[in-house]
Amino acid sequence: MSVVSKQKEQLRSAIQAAIEAAQAGGELELASVPEIGLEVPRDTDHGDFASNIALVTAKLARKAPREVAQIIVSHLPAGSFIRDVEVAGPGFINFFLSDDWLFETIRAIEKQGQTYGDSTHGAGEKILLEFVSANPVGPMNVVNARAAAVGDTLARLFRAAGYTVGTEFYVNDAGNQADVFARSLEARYQQLRNPEYPFPEDGYPASYVTDLAEVLDREHPHLGEMSLEERLAFCKRWGTDQMVEAQKADLKRYGVEFDLWFRERDLHSAGALKEAISFLENRGLLFEAEDALWFRSTDFGDDKDRVIVKSDGSYTYVTADIAYHHDKLKRGFTRLIDIWGPDHHGYIGRMKAAIQALGYSEDTLEVLILQYVALLRNGEQVKMSKRAGEFITMEDLVDEVGKDAARFFFLNRSPESHLDFDLDLAVEQSNENPVFYVQYAHARICSILRQGREMGVDLPKSDQVDLSLLAHEAEHALIKQLAALPEELLTAALERAPQRITPYALDLASLFHSFYTHCHILGEAEPVRDARLVLVTQVRSVLQKVLGILGVDAPEQM
């Protein structure tokens, strides 16, 4: 249990006891006592913790909120860890604690290191997080970059919250787009010898296809001996493999590595689609109409029924996706979280229907819809067309603004909000970027500790120093921020809100910078110096933890 939770527990039982005492004395009449809410107020004038219990119960007690608060306060045990208590505002009870819990926080971080802030909340639950899943027919775009940042950080948050997590990239290498890509690649290959060779009307004209054709020609000279059918199959397999490798490299550079790259073609070759179809068939959920085979998804709340096998005998996208999700569930995952683009939101109904048809509850599948990213340059939206080969790729973005700034930028916004990414601004102001502000705090601490070492100062442990010397306002504010981490991480995971972490990091950095200007360290008398060295060491640890969650580097020097 975190230090903050422990304080809240103690306060809760104190309040509970006070209410019971008031009831026994006939001062308060409550049929039932609701859960006692406690929060850390934003404003430090409002104490270390505050409760709204009097506001919540006022109606029940038929008294004014402030009066209820006053009665509760009068029955609080005296002389405890509660240093002071007051009734404030509309009826809040504000608690001012003795500083011990702050110092306990420092000892907890020192002891727990990079596991500080973790919890066991998700123990027993296995989450499969699927994200990016860009088609293997071209380079990834900036929405993919946004998805990668959000998904990767969510995965890290889930792990911190004690869940078992698997991350997957679904490679759609067996669908229409892969065929179109294969035909495009084959045509470019032919054109190396015969410039007149026709390029498919719906093909991808972008130059990377031409570049790829040249590699293909170089590495596979026997290709000309194949039949057209064989060659297309080869292009499809080889070409998508090349794209997957390129995507892997881009993502790795971006700090994202998946546990599994799941190939759609493996589902086909394993007969998983047929298996899924007969599974549904056995449950009487399929019917034939208009020469096609349909899934009666309306039985599970979908808007309309969906085609599973087209009239030409081929499968739809949803068929493979049902098989894929069935596979995930069979692997023992208890919750599936998919991150999709906004153009897929209409797809939620049929997938939730499929999950239920497979015998699981609707909320086994959770879909997070990521909104679009509009790129701005010179104040105007950059027009992009994948088909015309005109677009800013994820690789371009990372080249231009850097991994850390790009990730931080994406993670500073809520996933479901539309995002304008001003490239000029991101590049121009790269030195003023918030991410550097946080990294600078880390580098500064490293520098202090480095200089301390050079001066021959041994890094003290918390039990060797007098932590009560950390009495400055800036020090208390800093420690409170450290204490807030466990709740912050858990809430971010539960609400699927990675965008909560960047403000936390910025606040922590800001509180550190402020502390730094107000409180010197190495020049101070030994007891103060040592206490502060312990403090900044723990600040560094938490900065590393938080930057690690964001997937942003924590440099020792900048």
Next chain:
RNA sequence: GCGCCUAUAGCUCAGAGGAUAGAGCACCGGCCUCCGGAGCCGGGUGCGCAGGUUCGAGUCCUGCUAGGCGCGCCA
């Protein structure tokens, strides 16, 4: 027409039913005998509109308005 998302400061965006709504950028002042000035301290404007629920609403509900996206035997 139906569905999803969005609307908060000049701009880009945070915001957890609570007290005086925040950050960055931009703009204007201060702060270096001393650990990194990529820093600190101060300065000001805002919840699209109208109802409702609540002791209390930027937050929840309803209806409008505006923008983005979707509604395929495409993926």
